[in-house]
Amino acid sequence: MRIAVLGGGLAGLQIGRLLKERGVDCVILESREEAGGLCRTFRRGAHSWDIGPHAYYSRDPGAMRHFESLPVDYVRNERRVRVCHRSGERIVSVSYPFENGLADLPWGERLECLGGALRARLFGPGQFHDLRHWITEGLGTGIARHFMLPYNEKIWDCPLERISMDLVSRKIEPEPVLKLIRNTFVRGTVGRAYQARFLYPRSGAGALTDAIARTVGERLQTHWRVSRLEPAEGGGWRIFSEGGSSTSADAVVSTIPVPELLAALGDPALQARAAEFRGNDTFIVAVGLKEGRRFRAFGDCHWVFFAGPESFYRLTFTRSLKGEGPDTAAAEITRRSGAGSLDTGALTGRVLADLRAAGILADEADVEFSAVHLERHTYPIPTLGLEAARREVEESLAARGIFLLGRSGRWEYLNTDGIFLAAERFMSERLPALLGNS
Secondary structure (H helix, E strand, O other): OEEEEEOOEHHHHHHHHHHHHOOOEEEEEOOOOOOEOOOOEEEEOOEEEEOOOOOEOOOOHHHHHHHHHOOOOEEEEEOOEEEEEEEOOEEEEEEOOHHHHHHHOOHHHHHHHHHHHHHHHHHOOOOOOOHHHHHHHHHOHHHHHHHHHHHHHHHHOOOHHHEOOHHHHHHOOOOOHHHHHHHHHOOOOOOOHHHOEEEEEOOOOHHHHHHHHHHHHHHEEOOOOEEEEEEOOOOOEEEEEOOOOEEEEOEEEEOOOHHHHHHHHOOHHHHOOHHHOOEEEEEEEEEEEOOOOOOOOOOOOOEEEEOOOOOOOEEEEHHHHHOOOOOEEEEEEEEEOOOOOOOHHHHHHHHHHHHHHOOOOOOHHHEEEEEEEEEEEEEEOOEOOHHHHHHHHHHHHHOOOEEEOOOOOOOOOOOHHHHHHHHHHHHHHHHHHHHHHO
């Protein structure tokens, strides 16, 4: 039995690691020069920043054992996260999650949020058919207007009425009524407590995937972008690269974005479902300060969320995560996958202006460098039709020996711990049948 793993991000590396530990012959095919996928770290001199936010925590002890088992030097952090809220011309620092920070708002806004939430809980429909409906009718007009609607419109860049309730059930944890009342009058309450303490690699998020890549060794092949898959004579698959290479496998585990896999297979019936797999790309604009210079407002935070007019929806402050090094901030800006080109110089200028307007950057003369990176397929959008399309595609492919895994590979909005657990499930639920048939 030989298994080809498409993609060398966290999901591909971890399943490759587990297969190797079980003695299964496998190869990991990664399109980039380096593995890591969304779990990569960029560097400029002493500055570093990641693709998106990375905080390693889990409710599942097994997932935490995966983190702790790796030879990675972690910083153990207690969460410092704020929401940058605009109340008229005034900027207010609000505790995160927003529903836990109501007491930080001006009195008029906090009572508007509480009153709207109470009306929604007492007189709301109880069942909701999409994300917009849940935000407006389930959370109430105040919380919707001041944060949840503008923030979600910003991060998803997709009509919220097209996003399913699957996002709410998997990723959002509304506060009970009594806690909302408490949060309106008492500052400093902690929401999502299981996230309040987390691990972060001292050398950056990429240390995690670097450590796993070392365990798989030569089974990882880089510069190997899949161009097509064809059924092999006698069973299994032939996999071809854009560079003209090819390899064979009895089964395939795909962690590459679902639309890319469907294009490589060239099956018209499956390609007809590709439109249901909608997603976003992310521009990451890094801003590094000169030695001795510091970000002002929010500079001691790990992350800050923005629902206002700023171009970015989130900032990550790497120095706060690492506890050392020069100040570096990474701003994230959503772009719908497949959208046209963007003037990166203008985008950087807008980010710097927004940092100044928010009181975070004192002077552009403090900036040592800025850098822009576009990362594809960062956010799979849980649209109303996704679940049915994924089920149909997954069942069809599994019958042919191709298995979907991971955030992009299964088009599933997973955190890092969820990827570890999904890899474990493949090993316990799928692999025995594959080995039994070989």
